[in-house]
Amino acid sequence: MSVEEAPVTVTRADHRTELVPFTARDGTRLTFVHVRGPREPWRGPVMLAHGSGVRAELFRPPLPRTLVDVLLEDGWDVWMLNWRGSIDLDPMPWTLDDAAVFDHPAAVDHVLAATGTTTMKAIVHCQGSTSFTMAAVAGLVPAVDTVVSNAVSLHPVLPFWSRQKIRYLVDPIERFTPHLNPAWGYRSDGNFSKVLRGVVRVTHPECDNIVCRMVSFTYGSGFPALWSHENLDRATHDWISGEFADVPMSFFRQMGRSVAAGHLVPAHDHPELPDDLVAGPPRTDARFAFLAGADNRCYLPESQVRTHAFFARHRPDKGDTLHVLPGYGHLDVFFGRRAWRDTYPIILEELHR
Numbered sequence: 001m002s003v004e005e006a007p008v009t010v011t012r013a014d015h016r017t018e019l020v021p022f023t024a025r026d027g028t029r030l031t032f033v034h035v036r037g038p039r040e041p042w043r044g045p046v047m048l049a050h051g052s053g054v055r056a057e058l059f060r061p062p063l064p065r066t067l068v069d070v071l072l073e074d075g076w077d078v079w080m081l082n083w084r085g086s087i088d089l090d091p092m093p094w095t096l097d098d099a100a101v102f103d104h105p106a107a108v109d110h111v112l113a114a115t116g117t118t119t120m121k122a123i124v125h126c127q128g129s130t131s132f133t134m135a136a137v138a139g140l141v142p143a144v145d146t147v148v149s150n151a152v153s154l155h156p157v158l159p160f161w162s163r164q165k166i167r168y169l170v171d172p173i174e175r176f177t178p179h180l181n182p183a184w185g186y187r188s189d190g191n192f193s194k195v196l197r198g199v200v201r202v203t204h205p206e207c208d209n210i211v212c213r214m215v216s217f218t219y220g221s222g223f224p225a226l227w228s229h230e231n232l233d234r235a236t237h238d239w240i241s242g243e244f245a246d247v248p249m250s251f252f253r254q255m256g257r258s259v260a261a262g263h264l265v266p267a268h269d270h271p272e273l274p275d276d277l278v279a280g281p282p283r284t285d286a287r288f289a290f291l292a293g294a295d296n297r298c299y300l301p302e303s304q305v306r307t308h309a310f311f312a313r314h315r316p317d318k319g320d321t322l323h324v325l326p327g328y329g330h331l332d333v334f335f336g337r338r339a340w341r342d343t344y345p346i347i348l349e350e351l352h353r
Contacts, residue, residue, distance in 0.1 A: 009073065010037045010038065010069045010070075010072045010073045011064075011065075011069060012060065012066070012069070014037055014038045014072070015035050015036070015037065015060075015068070015072070016035065016036040016037070016038075017033060017034070017035050018033075018034045018035075019031055019032075019033060019034075020032040020033075020034050020110075020114075022106065022107070022110045023106065024083075024084065024102040024103045024106045024107075025101065025102040025103075025105060025106050026098070026101075026102040028084055028092075028102065028103070029089070030081070030082055030083060030084065030086075030089065030103060030106070030107070031056075031082045031086075031088065031089070032056075032079050032080065032081055032082070032107070032110070032111075033056045033057070033079075033080040033082070034078070034079055034080075034114075035060075035068055035072065035078040035079075035080065036072065036077065036078070037072030037073065039075075041072075041075050041076055041077035041078075042075040043074065043075035043076050043077075043351075044076070044077060044115070044117055044119070044120060044121070045076070045077040045078075045079055045111050045112075045115045045117060045120040045121070046071060046076045046077065046078060046079070046120065046121045046122065046123060046351065047079045047080075047081055047107060047108070047111060047120060047121070047122045047123070047144075048067075048068075048078065048079070048080045048081065048122075048123045048124075048125075049081045049083060049104070049122065049123070049124040049125065049128030049129070049131075049132055050080075050081070050082075050083075050085070050086065050125060050126075050128050051085070051125050051126025051127045051128055051129075051151075051331075052085045052126060052127040052247050052251055053085065053087060053180075053181075053182070053218075053244055053245055053246060053247035054085075054086070054087060054243055054244060055082055055086045055087050055088040055243070056080035056081060056082045056086065056088065057080070057088075057243070058125070058243065058331075058334065058335075059080055059334060060080075061236045061239055061334075061335035062235040062236055062239050063233070063235075063236060063335060063337065063339075063340075065340040066335075067123075067334055067339070067344055067347065068080070070340065070344045070348065071348075074348055074351075076351070077115060079107075079111050081103075081107050081128070083099050083103040083104070083107070083128065083131070084098060084099055084102075084103055085099065085127055085128070085247075085251075087243075087244070087245035087246060091179065091245075091246045091248075092248070093178065093248040093249075093250040094248060094250060094251065095250055095251065095254050095267040095268060096127060096130050096131040096134060096251070096254060096264065096266075096267065097131075097134070097254075097266050097267050097268045097270050097273060098268075099127075099128075099131035099132075099135075100131045100132070100134035100135040100138065100140065100270075100272075100273065101135070101140065101270050101272045101273065103131070104131065104132050104135040104140065104141055105135060105140045105141055108120065108141045108143055108144060112143055118143060119143050119144070119145045120143060120144055120145070121144065121145065121146040121147070121148075121351055122141075122144050122146070122147050122148070123147075123148045123150075123347060123351075124147060124148070124149050124150070125149075125150045125151060125331075125334065126150070126151050126152060126298075126299075126330070127251070129149040129150060129151060129152060129153050130152055130153060130154070130156070130264055132147070132149075133147070133149060133153040133154055133264075133288075133307075134154075134264060134266075134273060134277060136282065136283075136284040136286055136288075137154070137274075137277055137282035137283060137284060138272060138273050138274060138277075138283060139283030139284060140272060141284070141286075142284065142285070144284075144286050145285070145286050145287070146286060146287050146289070146350065146351060146353070147286050147287070147288045147289070148288075148289045148291065148347055148350050148351065149288060149289070149290050149291065149304070149307075150291040150292075150333055150334070151291070151292065151293070151296060151298065151299050151303070151304070151330055151333075152299040152303040152304065152307075153288075153290065153303070153304065153307040154263055154264050154277060154278060154306075154307040154310060155262065155263050155264075155278075155302075155303050155304075155306035155307045155310070156255060156258050156259050156263075156264070156299055156303055157259075157299060157300045157302040157303040157306065158220075158221075158259055158298075158299065158300065159220065159221035159222075159297055159300060160221065161221035162220055162221045162297075162298070163259060165221075166252060166255060166256040166259060167256060167259075167260075170249060170252045170253055170256055173249065174249045174253075176192040177189075177190075177192050177193075177249070178248060178249055179246045179247055179248045179249060180196075180218050180246075180247050180249070180252075181193070181244075181245055181246050181247070182211050182214035182215045182218050182244035182245070183211065183214075183241075183244060183245045184196060184197050184214060185197060185200070185209075185210035185211040185213065185214040185241070186210060186211065186241065196214075196217075197210070197214070199217075200213050200214050200217045201213070203217070204216050204217055204223060204224075205223075206223040206224055206229070207224070207229060207237070209237060209238070209240065209241060211240055211241040211244060212224055212237065212240055212241075214244075215240070215244055218244075218247065219298050219330075220297045220298035220330070221297050222297030222298075222329075224297075225297040225298055225329075225330070226297070226298050226329060226330040226331045226332075227329050227330060227331050227332035227335075227336070228295060228327070228328075228329055228332060228336075231327070231328065231329075231332040231336035231337060231338070231339075232332060232335070232336065232337060233337045236335050236337070250267070253267070254267040263277060263278045264277050264278075265277075278310060280314075281314035281315065282310075282311060282314060282315070287318055287319055287320055287353070288308075288311055288320045288321075289320070289321045289322075289323065289347075289350035289353075290304040290307060290308045290320070290321065290322045290323070291304065291323050291325060291333060291343070291346070291347075292304035292305070292322070292323070292324050292325065293324075293325050293328035293329040293330055293332070293333055294324050294325060294326045294327065294328065295326075295327065295328060295329045296328075296329045296330045297329060297330070298329070298330040299330070301324050304322060304324075305322065305324075308320060308321075308322040319353070321350065323346055325342070325343060325346075327342070328342070328343065
């Protein structure tokens, strides 16, 4: 029986992990968490990109079976990217443009050089997805042939209360702080952080994890906003407390303009990016698989529905797909207790197509 037909069962104890530094195209220092299993990979490299204010370890929660385990079992060479929105790097102001132009192309180049391959695949989430999709539609990552995008890509659609927050609260908040930080739930950073924590305690009484509640205030409209408590085991719900930190107000300003426009709007005049990201066909040959949790209260499923329709309109024969996942929200797609059964097989199937 071949290796492909009988992969070993991989756990966190089997991971061979290496932290790999590299440099973005503007000189910013970034890192990869490169993970291999007990056997050498045979399918090629796959890059995982996290969302805003988290880090690469997002994909290795304290579950018995993580997405990384499943990818390693299936023969993939796993590269978890810490782009400039990672809390494992020094805090900095950033925009989606910065990641699209400077981070993702450099990351792809690094993986290709390190592995000796000519093509690779990517699994991208939230702002890792928006920025990576910007890079893809601008033709900046041509070696990536498959992209699995979760939650949002080109068309951010927010729940009503989130639209009000991003429209009316960004400017007042920025007078007091250059960033928001869900970790203020357990550590203060001046008086504003204490006031905000008090507001969240009153308005988000849904659980006993103050960081979980702070995350819901920061990123969405829900109780909680980024996952269903029913989908998380206790260890993962506790683990969340150490996995969220600084997000610059520069990001929220750009997202506010994008929500108002109905699609991503560049924040800077980067010649590498088109002025209007949806004015013409995407400049990529990569096939996209769009995932959307049906219960997502951070970005509504309509976000991915609209982007899938945009791709399908411009290239109907490419085979881009859309999966609306019942019972899932924003991040429990990756670290829900039953994700190994409900969502990981979909991701693997899309990587194989």
